[in-house]
Amino acid sequence: MLFLNTVSFRSIALGLSLSAMCLSSYAQTAPAAAPSPVEREHVGDAPDDPGPLATDLSADLKPRAIDAAMKKVGDWQVKVAEPNFNRQWTFAALYDGLLAASKTTGDSKYHDAVLHFAERSDWTLISNRFPHADDQAFGQAYLDLYLEDKKPVRMADTKATMDRLIVRPDDPDKLLWWWCDALFMSPPVLLRMYEITNDKKYLDYMDHEWWLTSASLYNQENHLYFRDSRYFTQKQANGKPIFWSRGNGWVMGALVNVLQILPKDYPSRPKYVAQLREMAAEIAKIQGADGLWRSGLLDPDAYDLPEVSGSAFFTFGIAYGINEKILDRKTYLPVVEKSWKGMLTHIYADGRLGSIQPIDGQPGKFKPSASYVYGVGGFLLAGSEMHRLAAAKH
Secondary structure, rough: OOOOOOOOOEEOOOOOOOOOHOOOOOOOOOOOOOOOOOOOOOOEOOOOOOOOOOOOOOOOOOOHHHHHHHHHHHHHHHHHHHHHHOOOHHHHHHHHHHHHHHHOOOHHHHHHHHHHHHHHOOOOOOOOOOOOOOHHHHHHHHHHHHHHHOOOHHHHHHHHHHHHHOOOOOEEEEEEOOOHHHHHOOOOHHHHHHHHHHOOHHHHHHHHHOOOOOOOOEEEOOOEEEOOOOOEEEEOOOOOOOOEHHHHHHHHHHHHHHHHOOOOOOOOOOHHHHHHHHHHHHHHOOOOOOOOOOOEEEOHHHHHOOOHHHHHHHHHHHHHHHHOOOOOHHHHHHHHHHHHHHHHHHHEEOOEEEOOOOOOOOOOOOOOOOOHHHHHHHHHHHHHHHHHHHHHHO
16 A cells, blocks of 8 residues: 655546546546655564574364464564554554454454554544545444444544544545545445444445445456556556556455445445456456465566465455355365465464565565565455355365
């Protein structure tokens, strides 16, 4: 994910040849922003000597083996990162994965780490960039914790932020969610507000904004999302469009969040199902021989290493689709078996999960040891769905 600094992006005229089919009536611009406040020092690192790779993990599709991998990575990440937890999007993705890890493995330490930080944060969101979706992402963890213990303080600030958001009028010159990553950050919070209140205004607002973003950034030919409007005409070295792995992974994870909560009879639910199926089919088609995906999805030969954060979210989305009978098990089970096995080869003996691209908004290169908290969050979410898949199989 890219946080803008002093760069100002120009509007892209509607009707560009490649993106004409996926643009809305909005002029899509990536707006100028103040220097990014993102904290980078503690979000991850890439040491020259991370130590040996793990030799004690099994790629067998069995709940115990999957839980062992989740716990190895989760234990290392909590030990390393908990002293520097913060309220930014980077860690918000980790918190979602930690909560899922506790539900899956039965080990409360991951849940409790998130709970204790939420309490230290007074259950508040970052508010100085409203309505920026990244600053709303922590609300998902707050609301998940509220659903297990309905103390008003756990949802008060998040509800106030969402109530302010849903009355915000659309800007005809600027999408609210102008970058595809935003679909993972804000919609899950709106969905949980609906789940808690049963008030459809949150659902309807989420749905409206989702399809504005999709109309702009989702390419109907490739069934992938452009990260933002800058990439409508840019190409990879091989001449193909630039589709960023993690950006599309964020969207796959977001689709899971939507389908978990959206009512079965909601009018546009079939559109979300169709989008998950289309993206899954494209992702499966371009899977690497090692089971993983490169940072630039359509030019894998340009990148030496697989990118684990995008791969993790793809695994999460596809495994969920199999579990919910949205995706054909026979077709897609081999895809996630290979991707899970591939990710395990990037776990180090101490639990570090490597080959994760640093903070960015486009394809890039990195060290094998590169480990960042959002990628671990994606891995733990993937593990939670792989556990379900394995439990059903056995």
